[in-house]
Amino acid sequence: MKNLKVTTGIILVAFLALSAMSCKNETKKENDTIIAEVAQNLTTISFGVRGNCGMCKKNIEKAANAVDGVTNAVWDVEKKKIDVIYNNTKTNEMAIHNAVAMSGYDTEKVSGNTEAYNGLPGCCQYDHEMEMNQMK
Incomplete structure (x- = not known):
């Protein structure tokens, strides 16, 4: 037992x-x-964004990362280029361009919002003819 x-x-x-x-x-x-x-569903894109300094980097990345579906955005100060990874079921490339532009920065496809640009600190007020997406 x-x-x-x-x-x-x-x-x-x-x-x-x-x-x-x-x-x-x-x-x-x-x-x-x-x-x-x-x-x-993840998509990686790169596009040019005008800007000058570390404060621009913070603002540009914050604007891109605020878009629902963006998982990572990194702006290169020297190349004037942002690399973005996003979920293509939640957002698209133009939404990211528009968000960055609304923060005052020109992208390759959308001009920066004038009012937001005028509110940027002097060091961030870039030359509107500056080259973007440079391949240094």
Whole structure:
């Protein structure tokens, strides 16, 4: 009788362990599927944005990152170029251009908002003829 209880206990523990492993594998498969779907919807773009300094960098990146669906935006001060990663099911390239322009900065496709530009600090008031998206 004692051996039957021990054997039953061992079988129960083994069953629970196998069940837990099975659930873990199913969860991993579900997570892998979700990650693949999200990665499939990510788009990377680069475009020119006029600006001068570190404060411009902060403002430009803040404007781009505020767009719902943008996961990362980095502006290169020297190249006058922003690299953006976004979820294409939540936003599009023009929405990002428009957001940056509304903060006062010209992009390759949209002129900066004049009122916002005039409100920028003097160091951020760039030359409107400046080259953008330079390949240095």
